[in-house]
Amino acid sequence: MSYRAPYAEDAAKSRGRRFPEADSRTRTPFARDRDRIIHTTAFRRLKEKTQVFVAHEGDHFRTRLTHSLEVAQIARSLAAGLGLDHDLAETIALAHDLGHPPFGHAGEDELEKQAAQWGGFDHNVQTFRVVTELERRYPDFDGLNLTWETLEGVIKHNGPVTSKLAKPSWKAVVDFNAGYDLELGGWAGAEAQVAALSDDIAYNNHDVDDGLQAGLFTLDELMDVPLIGPILAAVRSERPDLNQDLTRMEAVRRMIGAMIDDVMGETLQRAAASRVGSADDVRALDHALVSFSSDMAEDLARLREFLYTRMYRHWRVNRTRSQARRILAEMFSLFMAEPDVLPTEWFIRSQNGDEAGRARVVCDYIAGMTDRFAIEEHRRLFHLDVWN
Template identity: 65%
Template sequence: MVKQLASFACDVEKSLGRLHAEADSATRTAYARDRDRIIHSTAFRRLKGKTQVFVANEGDYFRTRLTHSLEVAQIARSLAHSLALDEDLAETIALSHDLGHPPFGHAGEDQLHACMAPWGGFDHNVQTFRVITRLEVRYPAFDGLNLTWETLEGIVKHNGPVSHRMTEPSWKSIVDFNAQWDLRLDTFASLEAQCAAIADDIAYNNHDVDDGLRAELFTIQDLLDVPLIGPALHSVRKDWPLIDTRMWRLEGVRRMIGVMMTDVLAETARRLAADGIETAEDVRVAKRPMVSFSKGVYDDLSRLRGFLFDRMYKHYKLNRTRSHAKRTLQEMFSLFMTEPDTLPTDWYQRVCSKDSETARARVICDYIAGMTDAFAIDEQRRLFSFGN
């Protein structure tokens, strides 16, 4: 039985299609096909070796970009199901959202942006777009993955309209693509894309609490007065007075996810009704996002983030990792720019094919951005240590 979608959902039968025309799949909708192309991409596989917060080789229990993306996709799909949206589209955008992240998480992104400052900078959202429209070369008829308009729109605009960013040098790739195929950068994306965006917030705040506890950067006792997670932990202790610390942590995080999702669904329903949203086009031209936390939960989430910032993200152990990561990427970038013949042969050939320093720098940036944490560490060792 085919599920009846809400009137404001994206209807795959009305999709604007693909930039390069292809025959329809006999077994999958266009959005499900997009999802499968993401899952089979090289960039998606590499997420297993890229930092979320902790460097990917620090322990098997900590999240990587891959496990984070899977958690975001599960939450996005659940939200889409509850709102009667297209679950495949929400899942696809969620799985795609971090494909452009370089090694070492946000520290790596900051360093690549600094390295690329003279040549347009670096932005992981733009890099994601470069990956799916250009850098993944898997099909004989076109570069990139040739995803549907709605998927591309959702990946570019999942956090809201981006037309104000089109003058930023780092967004040139999107400007160029948009001139070829208009993604309506001044509007909101679909509700499915908005579900993916808020699922990212839900996932990382919850799993950062979980990973921070695992890493012993703080304790459960430290969290008891922190909004969202504190009440969840108190409710677990009330229901299970003799529960062990491990299960207390797991059940507390699970309940916090539930609270946040319930709040999003209630606030989204309120906004859809208040703003008279009836169609997918109404969503795009709305004056505000429709998928959102209530003000109360948003304020609580800000306080939780403040706790994590002070006790986790700025912990000296993570500061040391970030410092090492920045040096690693800086040294490699500088060497490749001055001695491009130290690049692997295929990447050296790509550099040589470019007729400007800006284009050559972007190729080098693409090479580094695609690295996993472990590969970047090993590559830096091979380049700067004798005997390797």
């Protein structure tokens, strides 16, 4: 890193880990966190978890895994450009979707509905529980024992979370924080904010790409949409020789670049105006340091409106969402009523508490499923043909 911003996190001055460990001889603490995340079972399962399209619908559509890798690449590049710790930004980006259940937001919505009377479900909290509790890979502690800065970024990358702490679904975060203060009322460091914006950059661009490839809308229909429309017009004007596929990919590439340039410009302006001189100065601000400009934010809002109506609520996607919600609803109800049909390990866990505790175990079991496993498990439980 040739330039280091004064408000960048310094791995050598990390606040450490909840359970002290000897330093690695070859990696910084943040790089070590990244490697621990990559080796988790939860990370591998992202390969068959829905982004927009269910994993089996096509080999070329994004999954949670490819999405997370794309977010991490953008985060690392953006952090390097801003003089921040790119290992930390990449780590938080790789971790941000570990708690997502199968079938994307449809799966999350259904688990929240089914578990509402027992505390509900929140994928951000589930991600936090994955890295602090559910992954069991080490003999001396549950979870991954990540650095303070990484844990802060995992739970606070979108901003302060004190307004959420009264929700029953956030109890695990409250309990953890009581013994290891993550300063939940403040902003996270700049690297975590970079990871959050990189998520926005990745999914807006790649949902456009996937939607076009799926035939849910056309290049011509994007011409009047802010941001992508003018970029697409410029590509067609400059390179009329390109076919539809290359035109699509060139427009998406340029849109990613435009969004990254906008974040860098806006962030550097905010840093100069607020005179932040340390990572703790970033946390003390009453607003985000890393941000889109107001013009870019407005254009993105219009783009999301288009994607919502033409993609996320397209009848083909709606059918998949409907199927997904029925699969999870039926499994949740069965596991709550007959926990003895759970695999032995999960059945034992379900017996170690009250009904709310059982609901949390059922959520953990379902949330850990891939799309494919959820479909197969549902068939095993509800369809007699698999007995043959």
